Each structure stands twice: as C-alpha cells, then as structure tokens.
Amino acid sequence: MLMRTGSASSNRPAAAAIPAEENNAPTAQRTAAFIDEAGLPHTTEIAALLGLTWHVTRPLAKADPPISTLAHLDGLTDDDITSIPGSGSGCLGKLKTAFATAATLTGATP
Numbered sequence: 001m002l003m004r005t006g007s008a009s010s011n012r013p014a015a016a017a018i019p020a021e022e023n024n025a026p027t028a029q030r031t032a033a034f035i036d037e038a039g040l041p042h043t044t045e046i047a048a049l050l051g052l053t054w055h056v057t058r059p060l061a062k063a064d065p066p067i068s069t070l071a072h073l074d075g076l077t078d079d080d081i082t083s084i085p086g087s088g089s090g091c092l093g094k095l096k097t098a099f100a101t102a103a104t105l106t107g108a109t110p
Contacts, residue, residue: 037099038070038100038103039102042069046070046073049098052095
C-alpha cells in the first residue's frame with residue numbers, strides 16, 4: 001500500500017510556524033494573546049469582526065452563558081471554544097484569523 005507523506009497543495013501552516021515557547025503555552029494564554037494582539041477593546045462585539053459569518057457567531061451566541069464580546073472569550077481555552085455545540089476547529093480558526101485581520105487593520109502588529 002502506498003502512503004502519501006504530504007500534499008504539495010496544502011494551505012495549512014507548518015507546525016514550525018508557531019514559536020516553540022508559544023506552542024508550549026497553556027491554551028487559554030494563547031487565546032488571550034490573540035485577543036490582545038487584535039488591539040481592540042474587550043467590549044468589541046464578536047459579530048463586528050471582519051470575516052466572521054453566522055456560522056461562527058451563532059454557536060457562540062447560543063452558548064451557556066452566551067459569548068458575544070471579546071471579553072467573553074478572554075480566558076477560554078481552545079478546547080472550551082471547540083466544545084461549544086455547533087462550533088469546532090473551523091470556528092476557532094476563523095476567530096483567530098479575524099483577530100489577526102483586526103490586528104493588521106488597527107496597526108497592532110509590527
């Protein structure tokens with residue numbers, strides 16, 4: 001049986017793209033870091049972040065308790081976010097992409 005060792009067309013970042021010290025950080029710290037790097041007030045509504053659709057915001061809004069602002073996300077781990085019914089790793093990835101976009105637009109990144 002032939003096994004594929006990699007895909008030349010993969011758009012996923014390599015694991016080495018995350019610095020070792022960040023990769024070993026507790027998940028809650030990484031999530032908080034993404035929020036802080038966005039350079040937005042914690043009162044910012046998640047639905048206001050560019051690039052997020054109802055596919056991401058609706059499961060968060062239906063969580064118990066509801067998650068509607070960046071302050072509500074602060075302190076949650078990646079596992080907390082992906083365990084919300086209707087969300088998953090795709091939701092988490094889109095949130096982090098939206099944080100990165102906000103950081104770029106606000107000039108919060110070097």
